[in-house]
Amino acid sequence: MDNKMFCFQCEQTARCSGCTSSVGVCGKSSKTAELQDNLVGDLIALALTVNQGKDLEDNISDEVIKTVLEGLFTTITNVNFNDETLEIMIEKVKNLRKEVARESKVEEAQAYDMKKIWYANEDIRSLKSLILFGIKGMAAYAYHAWVINYRDDEVNKFFIEALCELSKDNSLDNLLKTVMKTGEINLKCMALLDKANTSTFGKPQPAKVSLTVEKGPFIVVTGHDLNDLKLLLEQTKDKGINIYTHGEMLPAHGYPELRKYEHLKGNFGTAWQNQQKEFANVPGAFLFTTNCLMPVKDSYADRVFTTEVVSYPQMIHIGEEKDFTPVINKALELGGYEKDMEFTGINGGHEVITGFGHDTVISVVDKVIDAVKAGKIKHFFLVGGCDGAKVGRNYYTEFVKATPKDTVILTLACGKYRFNDLNLGEIEGLPRIMDMGQCNDAYSAIQVAVALANAFGCGVNELPLTLNISWYEQKAVCILLSLLHLGIKNILLGPTIPAFISKNVLNILVENYNIAPISTPEEDLRKALTK
Missing domain, CATH: 1.20.1270.20 (Substrate Binding Domain Of Dnak; Chain:A; Domain 2)
Incomplete structure (x- = not known):
């Protein structure tokens, strides 16, 4: 071979x-x-x-x-x-x-x-x-x-x-x-x-999520599978174990049927690609339910568990029976922190907000429209997608920081970890950064865009809306194809154009949909706000 x-x-x-x-x-x-x-x-x-x-x-x-x-x-x-x-x-x-x-x-x-x-x-x-x-x-x-x-x-x-x-x-x-x-x-x-x-699991509702890990035994659940989280929450009731989300599992805090578990406490760590550093020697157990697994380091290998299609050599795998006893026992054995540990996001924030699904945003669409008509909201940005370790992704942090105070940022997927702990204030009682959920919740963003277009009597491409999409893996590919199917144009794509897109195919996308690579935060904002 x-x-x-x-x-x-x-x-x-x-x-x-x-x-x-x-x-x-x-x-x-x-x-x-x-x-x-x-x-x-x-x-x-x-x-x-x-x-x-x-x-x-x-x-x-x-x-x-x-x-x-x-x-x-x-x-x-x-x-x-x-x-x-x-x-x-x-x-x-x-x-x-x-x-x-x-x-x-x-x-x-x-x-x-x-x-x-x-x-x-x-x-x-x-x-x-x-x-x-x-x-x-x-x-x-x-x-x-x-x-x-x-x-x-x-x-x-x-x-x-x-x-x-x-x-x-x-x-x-x-x-x-x-x-x-x-x-x-x-x-x-x-x-x-x-x-x-x-x-x-119910319709998502806005929720403030603490980044502090309380003292005592705990399990961190990462990935996307909400059902796995629900099963673990059931099996850990009354066992003195707290549960924390990580990565793409953060939006779980917005679902009523998951929030009702009092031991679902908060969110641990930042974006998925930081796990090798952030998981090192942590006195808790880690459950991977989907992708976003990086090669496991010795400093935490004894406390990593996988389930569903996730698999890594020598890690204990929880099969279809979904008996999380090994994870629970490891958490109890490790014991957790001896005191509450205050962690922060990459920008120093101590909490994040999630749960702005399409039902929540559409329910206040009249308020949003009034704010637009009054000139209090001038532009919407959808800044979301995958995060990754490659140099240059701080572009998204700088882009969001530089957005004017009369603009709203919708976000989703793990790309939000670049900026979701920022406090950018509110407009008419609505936070300027609204986390709409996981990568698949691009559907929510599409529904909101359609609702706004209908309310203003125009097409989505005529809205004061800019899509700035970051990609890493294959779920971002299918989302991009769905946006193109809908005829959505002027998408900014980064941090690089996919290697598998040939020059001729890229020309087709540019000519028909005006897809463009990101440049600098300042230049991309200037173009977006003057179109």
Whole structure:
């Protein structure tokens, strides 16, 4: 086996062109990268087998869909570093493919060679990458909805359709149509997850979240899976253990059915990429429910636990039975801090605010409109997306700090950790920074934008609204495609343009949607406020 890889699916990819050495920037080995490619190749073969001799309108088994979702989710950046679990997943896909072929009396498709994509014409590679990375991100959202029993047949069937398209020698025009359909279906997927979360955990409400960790045993829960958090909260009731969110789990504090647990105390740490420093020698247990796992350091390896598709060698994994006893016992063993510990955000703030879902913001839309008409709100900025470790992301902190006092910042996903502890004041009783939730809550931001456009009798592109989006991994890709599907223009994208976007494909995006790379905070603000 060659000891080198080819991977360019995340923003931090080496030299902004691709990781090609024995270890990727994210920390995965070349063998892990190869196994992830093999898994995708086998998923494509599964889709081709399922689709042989039948129409996609036919029912596709739950086992097939769940396996596709798990498989794609597993290959997202910073999810799985464990070759053993990847090999198990590959074998599972192969066995299921044989079973489908036998039951359907069709010929079993063979594993697709991903090198056919990575070494294709650069424009073909670019469009197929947009499709593949888009459905990887969408698979995470569909999976979160799936585990709380919310499904959508159109969304599920598109995974099979898109995987099949990746194997075809399609024209650029046909591939571009599938790229745009990926954005369309992801919008339905985000709506599905929004319905799943709000129906299960209640509609988010604004909540102030402390960054102080109280004395005594505690568990830090990171990732995106609200259901895992709910199960842990249930299992830790009356055990003297406090629960803290981390990273993308912060928005959980806005959901009434999660907030009702008194031992859900606050938020620990800052953005996900700081975990190797912030988790070191901390006397608490850490539970990873989704991606955002970095290679685990010895200084906290004995207290890290994984669940769902997250996996790291030698870490204890909580399986489908969801018995969190090992996590609970570790927290009790460590004992926590001997006194309350006051931590701060990266700007020195002691608390953050979350919970501004679309229902909350739309409920005060009349107040917002009055403020706009009175000249008290001049512009809206959506500053959100992924955070990352690469130098230059302080741009987003400086951008938000420099926004005028008569502007409002909507934010979501982990990119907000660059500035969410800032106190920028209020406008008409509304905080200038409104955290709308996780990355999938881009759906909330879209709903707010549509509501404002309807109220002002104009299109979204005519609103005094600027979208300044940061990206890191594949969920950001599917969100961007959904924004393009809606025809939203003038998006600022950073900190770099994706390495998998070819020059010709970038020209298409620029010509049709006026996408632009970020420059400096001052220049980007000047352009936004004078358009």
